[in-house]
Amino acid sequence: MINRIMGNVIPNVVHKAATGGANKGARLEKFLQSKTMGKVFELAADNQNVCQAAFGLAICCALRPATNYVVTKDKKDATFASAHSISSGAMGFIWPMVLATPLAVGIKKVLAKPQKFLKPEMLKKFYPNVKINEKVGKDGKKIKEVATNVKGDMLREDGSVLLKDMEPLMIIDKDSKALADRTAAFEKEHPNLYVDKEGYVRSKDVIETSKGIEQKDKDGKPIGAMVQKDLTPITEEMKIGAQKEKNVQQVINNIWDTGLAPIRASLTIAMIPTVLGFLGLKKAPKDGEQKANADNKVANNAQPQKTANVATSNTTVKAAAPVPPPAGGTLASALSTVKKGGAQ
Amino acid sequence: MNIAPIKPMTANNVAPNFKGGIKPSMISESNAFLHSANKKFNQGYDKSTDWIAKHVVAPVINSKPMNWFTKTGFCKDKKMTSYLSTLGSFVTTAFYIRQTDKTLNKNAEERKRAKTLELNQGLVTGISTVLGFSVNGLIDKGCDKLKKKYRVANYGDPKLPTKMKGFDIAKQMFIFSLMYRYIAPVIVTPLASKISKVREAKKAEQATLAQQQQQVAQQPQPQKVEVKTQSATKTA
Numbered sequence: 001m002i003n004r005i006m007g008n009v010i011p012n013v014v015h016k017a018a019t020g021g022a023n024k025g026a027r028l029e030k031f032l033q034s035k036t037m038g039k040v041f042e043l044a045a046d047n048q049n050v051c052q053a054a055f056g057l058a059i060c061c062a063l064r065p066a067t068n069y070v071v072t073k074d075k076k077d078a079t080f081a082s083a084h085s086i087s088s089g090a091m092g093f094i095w096p097m098v099l100a101t102p103l104a105v106g107i108k109k110v111l112a113k114p115q116k117f118l119k120p121e122m123l124k125k126f127y128p129n130v131k132i133n134e135k136v137g138k139d140g141k142k143i144k145e146v147a148t149n150v151k152g153d154m155l156r157e158d159g160s161v162l163l164k165d166m167e168p169l170m171i172i173d174k175d176s177k178a179l180a181d182r183t184a185a186f187e188k189e190h191p192n193l194y195v196d197k198e199g200y201v202r203s204k205d206v207i208e209t210s211k212g213i214e215q216k217d218k219d220g221k222p223i224g225a226m227v228q229k230d231l232t233p234i235t236e237e238m239k240i241g242a243q244k245e246k247n248v249q250q251v252i253n254n255i256w257d258t259g260l261a262p263i264r265a266s267l268t269i270a271m272i273p274t275v276l277g278f279l280g281l282k283k284a285p286k287d288g289e290q291k292a293n294a295d296n297k298v299a300n301n302a303q304p305q306k307t308a309n310v311a312t313s314n315t316t317v318k319a320a321a322p323v324p325p326p327a328g329g330t331l332a333s334a335l336s337t338v339k340k341g342g343a344q
Numbered sequence: 345m346n347i348a349p350i351k352p353m354t355a356n357n358v359a360p361n362f363k364g365g366i367k368p369s370m371i372s373e374s375n376a377f378l379h380s381a382n383k384k385f386n387q388g389y390d391k392s393t394d395w396i397a398k399h400v401v402a403p404v405i406n407s408k409p410m411n412w413f414t415k416t417g418f419c420k421d422k423k424m425t426s427y428l429s430t431l432g433s434f435v436t437t438a439f440y441i442r443q444t445d446k447t448l449n450k451n452a453e454e455r456k457r458a459k460t461l462e463l464n465q466g467l468v469t470g471i472s473t474v475l476g477f478s479v480n481g482l483i484d485k486g487c488d489k490l491k492k493k494y495r496v497a498n499y500g501d502p503k504l505p506t507k508m509k510g511f512d513i514a515k516q517m518f519i520f521s522l523m524y525r526y527i528a529p530v531i532v533t534p535l536a537s538k539i540s541k542v543r544e545a546k547k548a549e550q551a552t553l554a555q556q557q558q559q560v561a562q563q564p565q566p567q568k569v570e571v572k573t574q575s576a577t578k579t580a
Contacts, residue, residue, distance in 0.1 A: 028493065033498060038498070038501075040510070041507040042503060042507055042510055043510065044511075044514035045510030048425070048428075048513060051517055055518055055521035055522075056525050059522065059526045063526055071530075103400070106393050106396030109393060110397045110405065117402035122405060122410075122414070125414045167504055170495070198492065243419075243422065244414055244419045246424075247419050248410065250428060251413070251424070254431075257432065258431050261435045262436070265439055
């Protein structure tokens with residue numbers, strides 16, 4: 001049931017929402033060609049921390065406050081919860097903007113010209129078909145060097161210029177007749193290649209593999225490997241190399257941020273009262289602060305001292321015995337962890 | 345009557361820019377400082393990122409731990425974004441649990457409260473993570489279809505390789521951000537609270553029963569035991 005909903009119903013609803021049910025093709029194409037979508041994907045590829053923070057900002061500043069106002073009966077409480085959400089989202093965005101961007105730019109520079117920065121052994125892992133030359137150094141030791149041409153571009157083992165762009169070559173045309181003509185002409189010109197139903201150009205000589213197993217279509221015919229724009233077949237090894245490069249980039253981008261997460265969380269929590277004050281909500285009662293972190297749940301911010309148990313009644317604290325409200329912002333911070341995501 | 349001619353648009357007679365921001369052509373000679381400051385900032389930023397590339401990023405990628413990492417199965421896993429989001433969330437949760445543990449330790453009541461809170465925090469992160477991976481897996485096929493359509497719609501765009509690289513990352517990031525920042529506080533927290541509540545209620549019930557049994561053992565007088573049991577239940 002869940003599989004059916006998640007696998008079919010939701011994608012169909014999204015698809016219909018994007019297409020509006022009518023004039024599907026054109027609307028979907030317009031939706032997919034939107035500049036915003038492109039920018040988001042570019043940001044995700046180059047600077048994952050900022051992209052994640054941007055998603056967090058949108059959720060914390062729009063989606064959650066909207067939910068708070070709809071779900072929470074007490075509008076004052078909803079305001080406090082929303083203010084917390086907005087401030088944590090905003091601070092979660094500033095942190096990576098300031099600290100992650102220079103690093104992300106540095107990574108981009110390295111990966112733009114890896115032959116300039118990386119060791120040949122590492123390059124071979126990212127680009128399995130790169131040519132490595134061996135030279136004997138002055139001290140008699142063997143030195144490995146990446147083969148490059150005059151322009152400094154990396155070369156493949158066969159001597160051709162290595163194309164880092166792993167996007168497959170396609171032949172597409174909106175006009176079906178023109179597409180058929182172009183396909184026929186291409187296949188005639190390149191007898192070792194063919195164009196599949198979706199428009200991907202595939203090799204007849206190199207078969208597509210997955211975990212070393214040759215892939216076959218429904219009729220049992222082997223599926224040819226897709227080709228790069230210079231007609232070089234994209235092997236599984238090359239795909240793994242590209243994935244490795246992508247993952248190494250992500251790890252470097254994220255690991256320091258993960259390591260500094262406690263500091264970021266402390267700063268975020270410490271700054272929340274300041275931001276609330278800036279928003280004119282400085283006199284938020286302590287229990288109100290704690291409760292606000294539980295967002296859409298009803299709490300009594302107006303009488304925090306008298307109704308300490310009530311104020312926390314929607315968190316697990318309700319189950320505990322009556323305890324006087326804790327003193328100090330630190331505890332309020334600790335209690336705000338109920339919200340977890342908000343302070344992340 | 346002579347009417348003064350309308351002055352042509354010059355650097356010192358700037359028309360308002362309704363799109364916001366300042367165009368370079370709008371900065372007059374008197375604001376040459378802005379030009380040079382902007383230029384110097386860009387040069388400095390460029391140099392600093394060059395330094396980061398050479399002295400931070402390159403040594404890290406060439407390091408032995410990274411070499412070991414590239415040999416592991418994780419390095420070729422397509423779910424790396426999900427793993428990193430989860431790791432970040434676990435670290436943050438661990439920090440909060442530690443903070444709660446450190447802060448609420450004055451007496452037995454606070455310890456009890458701390459444990460409840462810690463359980464809640466752990467449950468929220470755990471359930472959100474499971475949900476994140478489940479949703480990610482379930483929409484995988486649909487997203488693959490959308491990815492192909494995206495490629496066809498933007499074929500020929502010089503930035504397409506970068507955009508395609510970001511497609512999967514953005515998808516996973518969006519799902520996990522939604523889980524940790526929206527679903528967790530809005531749906532999972534009340535759920536976790538209910539679980540904790542049930543757990544606490546069971547514990548309280550067990551404690552009451554134990555107390556009853558103890559009282560029965562100590563004072564085997566049916567009437568007195570009954571009265572004490574009632575008061576014990578009320579207290580709980």
